Amino acid sequence: MSVASSVISIVQEELAKHSATRLLLVRVRFGALANLVPEAMEFAFEAMTVGTDFEGAKLELAMAPVKLLCGGCGKEFEPQGKELLFAPCPACGEEAGHHVLAGRELYVEHIEAE
Template sequence: MHELGIAGAVLRAVERRAAGRRVRRARVRAGALLHISGPALNQAFIAVSDGTVADGAHLDVVIEPARIACRSCGRTATSDRMLAVCPGCGGTRMDLQGGDGLVLEAVQFAEAERRVGHEPST
């Protein structure tokens, strides 16, 4: 399960952005060519974040398809796998334009807990 290694990398990025603040949720955009399972990555993130600032946080995973462009006919297509042959002309000169990245898009922090009975006086 390669999601465990990816979850560790995501956790390190989340911890850097959190700078000690508690994390409630985070969102990553993963390219389809990484062949990541969103639910498996979230479960791996839960496992690796135990005892950290992200303990109990949920990881939202957005899968981004690969964009592929044919050098022969100029057609572009999106796919969840690398195409070897253009679906338009059958050409084999294809350029990959994404679908293999991993980006931490957002981190939501837990709100500071208010202590009951210690409200500021007005």
């Protein structure tokens, strides 16, 4: 609920800046490591917009992949499958010591309004 509330606050601020009143669509980009449950976010957004000017607005969620930097050889790579935390480097096979370059982000990427 707190993430949905924050998204709504951000959208309200942006709409006020541009003298828009009706929200049509908001796209939120989140990393695979951001601990966001899409179904819960959709439910919270819908529940919090019922009876408001944002009722009926579409929420799009776009997941950003995890990108790691190998701690051994320095190669950037995207782990595949569900094993995001145990991801051997495809170049050298190093299994630990990687740095997360992307995959933790959570931000409003796009807003459409009238």
